[in-house]
Amino acid sequence: MAGAGGAIPAVVFVPPAGRTPAERWMAAARTAAAADLVERLAAAGCAAVYVAAADPADGEGLASLGATLLPTEAEPFHFGRALASVIEARGLDALAYFGAASAPLATAERLSDWLRRGRELPRNAALVNNLHSTDFAIVRDARQILPLADRLPTDNPLGWVLREQGGAVVEALPPAAATRADFDTPADLAMLAGHPDLGPNLRRALEPLPESLGRRAAALGELLRTPAASLALIGRVSEAAWGEAVRRSQTWIRVYAEERGMRASGRLARGEVRSLIGELVGRDGAPAFVERLATMVQGAIWDTRVWMALRGPWPSAADRMAADLGRVEDVKDVALRGLTQAVVEARIPILTGGQGVVAGCLMALVETLLP
Template sequence: MPASGVSLLIMTGSGEGSEVERMVAQARQAITLDTVDKALTVEAIDRVIVSTNSRPLAKKLRDKPVCVELDAPGEEFHFGRQLLALIDKYEIERLFYVGGGSAPLLSAEEMGHIAESLLSADQLLIANNFYSTDFAAFTPASILRDAEPPAFDNDLGWLLGETLSLPIRELPRTAATQLDVDTPIDLMTLKLHPAAGRHVRRYLEGLDLDISHLEEAIKFFTDREAMVVVAGRVSAATWTYLESETACQVRLFAEERGMRASGRQARGEARSLLGFYLDEVGNERFFATLSTLGQAAFIDSRVIFAHRGLWPTAADRFYSDLRQPEKIADPFVRHFTEAAMQAPIPIVLGGHSLVAGGLYALIEAAWARGEDLPRHIVPHPGT
């Protein structure tokens, strides 16, 4: 039966692999529970659907007014085909799609504004990021039948707006719209942020996460005398946010944006200025030199790995983020992580999310500690 309002669809998986990969997957399930709780308070959302392969998650949702769609065992998952199948099954015309680890800081009020905008439109796409989508609301949902369904949700905004020509509205870039949980550093970030939901906060409290280096690093965002180093796949929007929303100065090395989407990484063509310097001097001197450039550093380590022709296992990447080198199999990644830990300043390692939505959330967490200093750039009245 078609819904008269907006249908919220959350897709989240159980995850397999190493212990640390399962840890991240379970956090995403906790975020799903928080998203469901918020959605159930939003008047404009009249139906909540959760698509998952996790029976434990389905059991936790059993007593809530939620439609649960369990994946058939053994079937290969394809995002776009599953999305279209659920649109057809539930006769959805106004769809608010959220990935399982997406929008952990999005409030019920913000969800309501998105849903209400969708209710008042005949054709509209609202996305958190048009070029790499984590969540999107759109109508008519049936328009997806007119194109090849995307394999990944990151491509959804581009397909709907560029290929299918829906009018596009991109949401303002904030921690609430940009943070997406993909790696352990995102969990550490959530642990520091006061707006994390009760389910994920309870889950994080049960984990042995050492966030001392992160707590030490973020205090420099509110220090007028400090210099913070940020390196990796940093967008112009994130750079603007850093300049306007911190009290510190920022030394930025923006490298290899789009290295995966463009195929440069797969072809072995990724190149990094920091990577070339590390090649010349080794890990210890690299971090020693980096420590002379600022009081803290946030490093997208995947760019350096790609520069060296490496793409370590998810477990190795995640244990590097967690500063647990004894669990890392790859010799370079282990040594790199050890050297970062021994640096005289706090070095925060992570993936793309660290220097994207993670920075938005970490800056908010830093200011939430009670500092009251003017930012560097104050908007002119009337702008």
């Protein structure tokens, strides 16, 4: 199905909320971002906006904005099968897929441009925000996803699988905050909060930021604006984000880049992640490592998921969110609680999160502070 003039319909997936306060705060932000996205997609000229929301209340709220609700899949959720079900049930010829938190900086004007580019693609082509870690995609022939559905447990490999296993021509949008900044962690949101293109619903949901998180984010922002200040980026650092920070700021930046692609390559699933930083934390202990780091830089932005992957059992979502918020008392995982305590008590500001804090959300922070 396509709309008048070849308009492309959009499909938005909204995941469930967790049970803890930290998870619920993140879920409220996702719901707000989904509301902004639904409104902006409609303004951009989508033929229709379909929403699959795990929480019925989220679905009802988005339907009130004009979205068409879809039935949700039974647990456990499998992205490829869920998307294939929508394509078949709705008879979609083309589609624009978005995760709820995938495009918080995508204005209606940008979405309209991307949709126009999608309509102009050859039949066997797709336009994605990131080939190696896809958060949103415009697929000219939606049915080419059907035979690939089982190979898509999440949306991240969508662009890569379409190209490598489906034979599609896949174009990636140029790296920028609007194309690369999605959010999965509290620190992502702290780095996005001041961007001028943030949607109004999400902006309201983030006012005010939790105190510890907001204080550390503000201190790191001051560092980026201070000539000759020093900052460390640790983890799966994006060269585009690092380059943008170097180009716009006068800050000395140390980069400790490790394990990019650990999910897509399967190294995380196979237990093959290696990390020099992680080994130093394990050898010396988190407090000693953080103190050593503080002798070298005045602040740090740290993708701690590489350390988590190295040290063994993956912490729960509740623990990861509480750690990034700096809520030490809410972190049940002993090792992660120790790391969180060291970060909160550090004499330099440190933000911890996932890949976004050293990739798209770093680009957003730099764009906000140094336009």
